[in-house]
Amino acid sequence: TIDVRTLYKALGYFTFDPGFMATASCESAITFIDGDKGILRYRGYPIEQLAENSNYIEVCYLLLYGELPTQSECDKFAASITHHTMLHEAMRRFVGAFRHDAHPMAIMVGVVGALAAFYGDASNVHDPAVRELAAHRLIAKMPTIAAWSYKHSIGEPFVYPDNNLGFAANFLHMMFSVPSEKYVPDPRIVKALDLILILHADHEQNASTSTVRLTGSSEASPFAAISAGIGSLWGPSHGGANEAVIRMLEDIVHSGNPVQHYVDRAKDKDDRYRLMGFGHRVYKNYDPRARIISKACYEVLETLGEGNEYQQLLDTAMELERIALKDDYFKARNLYPNVDFYSGIILRAIGIPLNMFTVIFAMARVVGWLSHWMEMMGDPNARISRPRQLYTGYDEREYVGLDKRS
Numbered sequence: 001t002i003d004v005r006t007l008y009k010a011l012g013y014f015t016f017d018p019g020f021m022a023t024a025s026c027e028s029a030i031t032f033i034d035g036d037k038g039i040l041r042y043r044g045y046p047i048e049q050l051a052e053n054s055n056y057i058e059v060c061y062l063l064l065y066g067e068l069p070t071q072s073e074c075d076k077f078a079a080s081i082t083h084h085t086m087l088h089e090a091m092r093r094f095v096g097a098f099r100h101d102a103h104p105m106a107i108m109v110g111v112v113g114a115l116a117a118f119y120g121d122a123s124n125v126h127d128p129a130v131r132e133l134a135a136h137r138l139i140a141k142m143p144t145i146a147a148w149s150y151k152h153s154i155g156e157p158f159v160y161p162d163n164n165l166g167f168a169a170n171f172l173h174m175m176f177s178v179p180s181e182k183y184v185p186d187p188r189i190v191k192a193l194d195l196i197l198i199l200h201a202d203h204e205q206n207a208s209t210s211t212v213r214l215t216g217s218s219e220a221s222p223f224a225a226i227s228a229g230i231g232s233l234w235g236p237s238h239g240g241a242n243e244a245v246i247r248m249l250e251d252i253v254h255s256g257n258p259v260q261h262y263v264d265r266a267k268d269k270d271d272r273y274r275l276m277g278f279g280h281r282v283y284k285n286y287d288p289r290a291r292i293i294s295k296a297c298y299e300v301l302e303t304l305g306e307g308n309e310y311q312q313l314l315d316t317a318m319e320l321e322r323i324a325l326k327d328d329y330f331k332a333r334n335l336y337p338n339v340d341f342y343s344g345i346i347l348r349a350i351g352i353p354l355n356m357f358t359v360i361f362a363m364a365r366v367v368g369w370l371s372h373w374m375e376m377m378g379d380p381n382a383r384i385s386r387p388r389q390l391y392t393g394y395d396e397r398e399y400v401g402l403d404k405r406s
């Protein structure tokens, strides 16, 4: 066999593949996706089985270390994550110094990047123990950063982590407790949030994970690499989609227009409108996470009881899905609901404000980013990522002095 890279290099060729539609950027043993069959596995375990039986902390261990933990490994890992949940007091002041109306994703990009200033020891990225400590710190601190960015935006005092609580419950505590009253969530709500974290934990070489790998490939601090990943996730074509789905559903509900009107708009090529939460670069079948999450959506709305305000959003989403899946436009392009189509309804029902949706996605995905970063940094053959380009600009031309330019 011939190594394509060696051959292309020898011939002076490279591939032109805008959007990386047909380019594998690396080898990875973490997550398997078969987009045509709608299969997703973390380290070989089907997402359906992990969603049914596991929890986020266990999934974090699995992604980072490659195996499901034994009880004692799980306890040790959970203890380490719990141990690192606090932020330095100077970071608390840093979060508090942002404009009150700053988007929490903007705060998260800044604060996570700034952690590099506190943990300069993490710059020794070739030491596996240093990488592991940075990973634990990041997984542990993301919920604190996320919740504090929210508290800042509503002008409430920051709530410190409660290390007696599990990962998801602790996040809800930091989000919704106030000095006069501790928030005690329904265990079914905690479970639903934990499920959302599991389903978003990794998804191989998506835009944000590729960003983390690309940034990390220069041997940058892991905090800088993860901060770059958060920036990439923010966009509405990626992690911002769950926020956009709710805006779309609320718009449909409030407009009084029939759902068909929005499906028709999405098909109109002169209109840039798209059905948010539909379509995926890899899944050309039903996103397996969407199936799991739509079921959880019913269960969460059931806990809220009859006549809750989110039922209308779910009914609208289901009608939209029904109409779109029968439509030739969507069928021909294999456009199915993705994970974000239903996750936003759950988050909304839990009481999470819209601008925190992508932050929660980042909180879940940080373990995926870190697993990829650790896999890459542990690969002795890894090298800096440096795509090429097809130059389409001018040939060489003479400089023209300012006084001679018309």
Ligand code: ACO
Residues within 6 Å of the ligand: 236, 237, 238, 239, 241, 266, 267, 273, 274, 275, 276, 277, 278, 279, 280, 281, 282, 333, 335, 338, 339, 340
């Ligand atoms: N609504 C209407 N038409 C769509 C949609 C949509 N949601 N998604 C894709 N299409 C159409 C495109 O217009 C294109 O049509 P054409 O062949 O006639 O030109 C065709 O389907 C292929 O679409 P691409 O944009 O080429 O597919 P790509 O793989 O580049 O994009 C993406 C995937 C970005 C997810 C796209 O489907 C989209 O914008 N969806 C809505 C946003 C969304 O839900 N993003 C979340 C992704 S999942 C995640 O990040 C967790």
